[in-house]
Amino acid sequence: MSARLLAGLAVLLVLLLAAPALLGGYGLSVLILVLYFAFVGQAWNIMMGFAGQLSLGHALYAGLGGYVAAGLYFHYGIGPWAGVLVAIAAAVAAGSIVGYLGFRFSLAGVYFALLTIAFAEFTRIGFDNWSWSGGSGGLFLKVERGVTDLANLRGGPVLFYYVILALAAGTFGLCHLLLQSRLGRYWLAIREDAEAAQAVGVPVLRCKMMAVMISAALTAIAGVWNAFYYNNLFPETAFSIGRSIEMTLSPIIGGLGTLGGPLIGAVVLTSLGELFTSVGDMLGIPGIKQIFYGLALLAIIMYRPAGLWPWIAKRLGLERRL
């Protein structure tokens, strides 16, 4: 089993590395989207799947990360590799506030989710009215043709593809290690029964905070990548609840708390999205793509509420809880 899994992963990795040569521009941009959602989904998964905290305001961290790094680059010319560190700091700070307030005041479930939404919306409106970040008019980074500059993340889609591939793969590995570690086991205990875990001596508050901070940090990195890839940021989209919800779909559909979940979820959802867009273009009815998409979500949550990955894993005979 283990050998089969490793072999499968190796083949996958080789295919992914060769992808730019195999796919056209459109195909590559779709694959980039898949990896992005897998990455950011994995980050969200840490908070929800591992530590059991439903965050519907994760766009806060992505937006903060993106704006901080882009803003530093735009105003002071500070490259993203340095900017990302500041971005992470900002997101972790925000996450700590949200986490601390939530846990200290014992907010759980919907209440906690609403707290996260409130913070994201609050920040959105704030950025809408802040001129340093361009206000509601948006922040734009300059783009040049034919320039490939890894240090400043300027370049074509291929550059960004490899960066996001590295990030997604790295996060996959990181989560694998985390799950093996003591922190990972504490998280499992907390998720199953927080009170019992506390009784046994698990430092619940600290573990939850760790989950939030790691999740926020990774999401911030995604935000930075996103900002430099699209070269534009608007508060309305960067912090929107739509973005936050987007981030949650892949892990939930794929399988909460599992490693493969976010990736499978990202693959399925992005493919479905593109398929439905094409169908929608053919049919010419506005909003038809979203209707199909909604139906797909409905079907999956009704018939496979635990997500697609656990089901696929069972089919493929991967017994170990990946």
Added chain:
Amino acid sequence: MTDRNRFTRRGLGRIAAGAALVGAPLPLRFASAQSAPANLKVGLILPMSGAQALIGQMCKHGADIANDVFADLKLPVKLDIVTYDSETKPDVARTQTEKAVEAGCQVLVGAFDSGQTIAVAQVAEQKGVPLVVNIAAAPPITESGYKFIVRNFPTAPMLLTSAFDLQKQIFAVSGVTPKTAVVLCINDTFGSAMLGGIKAMLPKAGMPYEILETITYDAAAKDLSVEVAKAKATKADMLMPICRLNDAKLMVQEMVKQRWEPMSINPGTPGMYEQDFIKSMGKYGEYTISIQPWLDPKSNMTKVLDKHHTAKFPGVQIDIDAGFTFEALLIAANAWLAAKSTKPDALMDALRKTKIDEHVMVGGPIQFDAKGQNVNIKGTVLQNLQRKPKVVLPKESAEATLTFPQPGWGDKRRT
């Protein structure tokens, strides 16, 4: 339990087969789109769904009749125009542009909204495909040093320069000059650009009025009663609204309800001349003044365009959305005629050298400066009269007479 599993697995297989069936004709779709041999393939990126869908559809009207107008004018060119929906979102605009380029579009036209246009521009620049901007006023589009873009639409500062000049004309012709003004401004990319422009240019424009207050409101606002109340409280002589369609309707509705009747001149934003506004507001939409680039009623090409528009879309009023979109396609067609090639560099070169004397919108010949900006577009003063926006100034293009200041809400002249 096992039954459900088996069903789902079979079901999954069916879904996959269905997907393959659906997906298979996709490459064929692109091929079949070119039913007749076309000279140039144009990717038209517009918001066809989402908040700006209505405008996207109006723009597309201009595209739908383009080939017919070319035929009527004996222009030996046929365009294959494929429309892509940006869903009023910059990221979707971007992926759709990638799709357009992948599908073989040789020229891009779009995207109405400044934020989406910038997203499209980046892809155009990166891929080296020429982009002709039909409508988008934010300065960064032609200020970022992009080499593959030309814009046939005034920037916010251009709109404002024109607006200030025309306002002076309005005051001179009517003999009435306001001393104070208040600005009600929508808080989005375009609104911010306009507001920034006003703040920067007003000191040097030598206007006879002073702006007492600027009140901004959320783009998604459902209700503007507080904002209008604040504006009314300033007791300003004149209102300058910076708005879009939906908020324009809300704004005027509130003004009527709160019985506030200032002079009102829209300095260059959409909303108040649009058919939906006129229809919804009825008699309260009459006499509304907007300063906008507009279709030249005296141009022959405009008459041809109007003829085809009315024939194909009866009951739909033609406006600048269709006009500028048509002009963008005219520019693309003209560039192909000059370059005789579909290679991007040749097309781009021809685009930069464009000089079209006879066209549709008011202003000098279509020409682009070093940054790709057409600086010859002129604004006009539009006033809603008899349920249509009519050009009242400048005199050379006028088709009706100006009424300024506007009659009160209860005035007998309002029918």
Added chain:
Amino acid sequence: MNDFLLALAQAVAKGLLTGMVYGLMALGLSVIFGVMRVVNFAHGEMMVVGMYLAWAAFDALQVPPMLSLPAIAAVFFGAGYLLQRGLIQPFINRPEHQQFLLLLAVATLIANACLAIAGPDSLTVQLESRFDSYEMGPLVLDTVRVQAAFVALLITALLWLFFTRTRTGKAIRAAADNHMGALVVGLDVRRLYAVTFGIGAACVGAAGALMIMLVPVTPSLAPDYTLLAFVIVIVGGLGSMTGALLGGLLIGVSEAVAGLLGDPALKSMFSFGLLIVVLLLRPQGLLGRKETR
């Protein structure tokens, strides 16, 4: 100074009137969430459908929203009952994130069905009376707003009677307070839940019919209303009908006053700030009872 006070009074009055309609919408959520703990992320979408139905009735049959309201409420009751029985029932005890995704999918379907059928443009009900106003001393109150508020209040009163005087109403409250106890006593909890969802949906539908008198409808309004409903329910207090109404009034007034005092663009910041404060300091809301679990 006088001008300012007048403007302030005007804003408060308007806020109170609008707040009543908000309160009715939130009431629907309070009933659904309070009784079944279902996180109804499709609440705003349901409201928007109510708005569209009322608009359609006016457009096709010239029936003003206040008259089509009972029919719309009845339709919503039926639809809500079926939705709960058919789709939502299995999810009641499932984890939040699954409920959230289920209702998110439902919300996406509803919102985009609206988009496909009605298009993206904003639609208004052009009532004859939309430019009229009542004058109460120095205050000018919109006729339509006063009418909407009155009807909202009426419906709330009817609901209160239902929940306190009828058997089904009391049974629902019992099931909300103590699920196990209700089962033990022999209440058909599943049917009660379906009825509850139906009532909640009817509230939302009615609120929609009233809201279309005040505000134009587009599909994109829905998420804002979902959020607004949750804010009001939390601020006002779960499980308390008066709380939902009070929350609605509070939010309505705070929106109006915040817009007047500060930058109108920051109106919503105030509501979210209020939500955060309430969540932290008094999560049961102003009139809610502390959870006993």
